[in-house]
Amino acid sequence: MDLDVAVVGGGVSGAYSAWRLQQEKGAKSRIGLFEYSNRIGGRLYTVTIPGLPHVKAEVGGMRYIPDQHTLVADLVSHLKLPTKDFPMGAPKPVFANCN
Numbered sequence: 248m249d250l251d252v253a254v255v256g257g258g259v260s261g262a263y264s265a266w267r268l269q270q271e272k273g274a275k276s277r278i279g280l281f282e283y284s285n286r287i288g289g290r291l292y293t294v295t296i297p298g299l300p301h302v303k304a305e306v307g308g309m310r311y312i313p314d315q316h317t318l319v320a321d322l323v324s325h326l327k328l329p330t331k332d333f334p335m336g337a338p339k340p341v342f343a344n345c346n
Contacts, residue, residue: 250279257282258289259308263322 251272254265257280265280272278280287290307313320323330 248279250277252276252278254278254280256289257284257287259291261289262287 252265252268254261254268261280261282265278268278269276286292288307292305292307293303294306296302296304311319311323
């Protein structure tokens with residue numbers, strides 16, 4: 248296998264690095280992305296609950312906060328990736344011990 252660059256690890260950082268290298272070097276560059284598992288994404292992983300095909304669960308990194316993670320938010324916007332709102336908690340305490 249003849250490559251210009253080999254990126255080891257297909258998590259967010261590896262996938263992003265391979266993508267940026269391809270953007271920078273052009274389509275003729277030979278950039279290989281090597282991942283041990285059977286999928287790209289690393290800790291970011293959404294699964295469908297068995298028996299509940301319309302229910303999704305996050306089993307890895309669950310969220311980013313656009314106001315605080317501006318680089319991620321900019322990349323998500325640039326790539327036109329779909330997102331879903333993730334409520335950051337109840338407006339009032341769910342439980343209060345009033346003894």
